[in-house]
Amino acid sequence: MHTQTEENYLKAIYHLSTKKAEPINTSAIAGSLSTTSASVTDMLKKLAEKNLVEYEKYKGVRITRKGEKVAINIVRKHRLWEVFLTHTLKFRWDEVHSMAEELEHVSSDELIKRLEEYLGFPRFDPHGDPIPDLLGKISFPSSLCLSDCEPEKRYTLTGVNDHSVSFLQYLERNGLKPGINVRIIEIQEYDKSMVVELKSKSKLSLSYEVSKNLLVKNYGE
Amino acid sequence: MHTQTEENYLKAIYHLSTKKAEPINTSAIAGSLSTTSASVTDMLKKLAEKNLVEYEKYKGVRITRKGEKVAINIVRKHRLWEVFLTHTLKFRWDEVHSMAEELEHVSSDELIKRLEEYLGFPRFDPHGDPIPDLLGKISFPSSLCLSDCEPEKRYTLTGVNDHSVSFLQYLERNGLKPGINVRIIEIQEYDKSMVVELKSKSKLSLSYEVSKNLLVKNYGE
């Protein structure tokens, strides 16, 4: 259908589109794919040729409905493989991204359908990101940041904003991952750091940098 | 490590080495990979450069110990994915080959180790072919052909010689797959076809062409 490289460009453009306003500029894509602007320009022409993006010289690019469909399908595959790797094969959540990055390109739609079924139709991946369904529908996750929450209340972790290995490993080491419940004990005024209590009654101090990158929902919701 | 293409060449050369006598000639490789002899010549030079094969112009090629290690590791990955696809995702055995062909190249050794463990260290794939272990050791399967067996005795199917989709589908339709027990009722002298009885007491006539491609072991062994 499309080459692996085309798929990676589409995925990058799609992800950028959900974060920054369109149109997406060349260097942003180059940055996120660790390649040069020259290579990106070449590929944008190719993708525009196939109606996967709308591209105007010097004006940046926006993904089309058709391109978005392809991108979402790759995201779907990626996230289902991540669930498989953590849930079934017991990898840690900080280990699975690069493996899923490869698996997402080789797996046929039929294989993914079966995998999804086997996994019990999970709606979120190990990092709390939503898994698009067969039709491309994405159930939107909580976008409540722990940093915006109030003392004394309880919250359930649902996901992360920062997907870097170092952040995930930090969380792992401190027993934090989606599904975990925390109670905010206090918030320091001067640096916005907070102390939270885990289920085990152990207390943990989280910097503002950390709490800003943690997504939660109200306990019990 | 090695490109996907290099891996496919090595796998093809390895498989040919186990069937025909070495050295393997260019056109045999071209045939098994559906490419041209010219392309094969180019690749043989490249593989020889890396000490994965011993290659002498016009004299054919033989795989080195180093190349064999790589090839066996790919075969291992391929067969473990086949077990996963049939056993876990419930694909039919005639469907899994092409999917495994893709998966074998993307999976890291660590992923495969975990997959093997999850699957319970299977020793044979769905077609009865042995799965090399981590060290490359291959437990040799029965090489007894059903066509060489005797009437009245019972046998257990262990594998196939012909891996084509059409043959596998034929077997599937007739309830034949590894693990199944059969009793030979009679062998026709004029065309060497045989009638076998299945567990369900139903009788099945197998042409010589079919029985020649079925591997068995003695019942109970």
Next chain:
DNA sequence: ACTTAATTTTAGACTTATCTAAAAATATTT
């Protein structure tokens, strides 16, 4: 608004893997 800075595109080159067609080497046939 004009100069400077930053970004984007083009141009040309390189790599990997492929092909066709011609040349070279090996096998086969009579």
Next chain:
DNA sequence: AAATATTTTTAGATAAGTCTAAAATTAAGT
């Protein structure tokens, strides 16, 4: 053993994706 046929290799081209360096365009600063 000479002629013919087959196989293998070389030579040159093509396609995808990448790079560097130069040219073109847009954005920013004074």
